[in-house]
Amino acid sequence: MTPAYATFGEVEAERRVASAPLSHVSIELGHLYMEDFQAGPERLREQFRHVAPWAETMRASWRARVPGGRARVSTCFLIDDYFSRFSTPSELVPMVLEAAAECDLTIDYLARESACAEADGVKLARLVEDRLVTDPPPGTDGSRPPVTETGWLCNGARSPYGGAVQVAMGSAQGWEPPAQNAKRRHSIFVDVELWDSDSRGRTWSCPFLAAVWQLLRLGMIRNDGELPVRPTPRGPSFPASWDELPAVVQLNPAAAPFSAYTTMSVLSPRFLPVELAVRTILSQVFVDAAVLRQVADRSGGEGIPLPDELVDRISYIFLGA
């Protein structure tokens, strides 16, 4: 069945959607938090040593899949400058690059985590939040607005309110379990905090920014039909403040495009719950149909069919120490 993509018939002529250059796979070599930084460069080298063979495996598998072995593979590295600020780009970036080079890894692109919230004046996280279409529990017939808890997103129906209080007050109604909408007999209910706020404003959660990060790597975000983030070639040196570092810096001039048909991340198992939350969010993001079609046409033209569902284009390797 063909979905109603071109609902806009006549006016569609005015709608231009920029297309992103696309690699076959975007490999995330690592994600640096303050605690990793504080543990010193040896921690970083250890991480890269673990990652290197897996990145090579991924590269080889795409080479085998693409005609002529001309696989477009790009690598990226994310530094957290959102939840905590540490060091400076001029001090940190060379250290990261050096550690990677020691393990024969090339980092093609370097991104700042805060760019997932806002990049070049575009509030990316807001764009994505606006595109959430919540997973409806059974009985959702459209007659009422979707049930949402501000700042939270789940994959089912939450427990009814006040169970314990009602029991205490002698009511017969006790606790009722939450339920996953797509459960197979038993539920795995997930409820994700998207953001919180205080006097300084809204702080997006780590899984929400990670969801934006995946969408950026998959080339799925547009702002008024334009690409909101374009990698900036590196300058001769790195700035002394994170705010002066572009959202995504292209470190390797010969790199394949930043965005890709698929993504792969090599992560420590401690990120497993975060990634479950990311997938819960991504399962509820309605990506622009024109962008999806663009990507599907391009990959189809190369003889590389992609899964319809975005979450199926994302893969991980969870590596213990």
Added chain:
Amino acid sequence: MLVMGEVRTGLLQNSGEIPESLCQGVLGLLSGERVRISRRPIVYAVSPDQLTGVDCRLASAARARVRGVGTVLSRASVTGGRVLQGSSHIQVARAEADHRLSWSHYLARPGVVEVFGKMRVPDLADGFADSGAWNDCLDLGSVSERFMDAVQASPLLDRKAPFRSARTRLRWVAVAEEPGREGPGIRFTLGRDRVRTLRLVLPDGFTPDVVDFCEDLALHDWLLTTLLVIVERARVGTATRAEVTAKLAPAVDHLLHLWMPAARLDDGFAPLWEALERRPGFSRQWQSLVARVRDQIAINTLALLREAGGW
């Protein structure tokens, strides 16, 4: 093939028509997405597509329990800076699985609702067309209404409508022509409480133009309904000429220039409009009403001239 939708139409709550430049602000329901505007032959602005998730019963004429899961595709539009529409529709498809899948499966099929088990098209089509008062079944009208409300709540509107008017509802069902069944055609029914139903049998299957056609029909049905009410309220022949003219003036200011049936439609839909022009004869009735409004105003003008000039 089975596609169904509901269009709600009403007056934009603003004292005058809104200029094109306000359309982006009023219809920009999704950040990062532009409102699309076409300017000929009438200004028409439409919001980005919106999705709403549903998992509920679909109305069945045989009262069977049919469960559907998927997304409703909706949009809001403003025509001539004056008439607001909320429109939602779904394509009904048979689910391949016998259980509900991950939500990402449904989001990858925008505007499709998958039903479990056997899908009997005539049963669901009849059920939806008659489902007005049924509880717990898919309610596309409320979805459309919410997007209209979101637009009406825009701080850019002054919420001072120049006259009172009611929203109309048009519920439509489109099926494909099948050998041995009804040929291509259109059936339009005026129901109670400003509910209209439209049944379409399409020779070429579903295209997005079908939605445009239904919205266009809903728009013109609303114009006609609203003008009829204005003329009725004017109490021609009972009230004084000045009173009649004052009651008819909003029609001249805000409605008469908006009548442009099939202006933006694909040529394939021209025969459907032509059929409706024969029976019930939309434009005939409209022209007759417009003539009546203008005649009343002309008579009043003559009376005023006579008083002033003494002829």
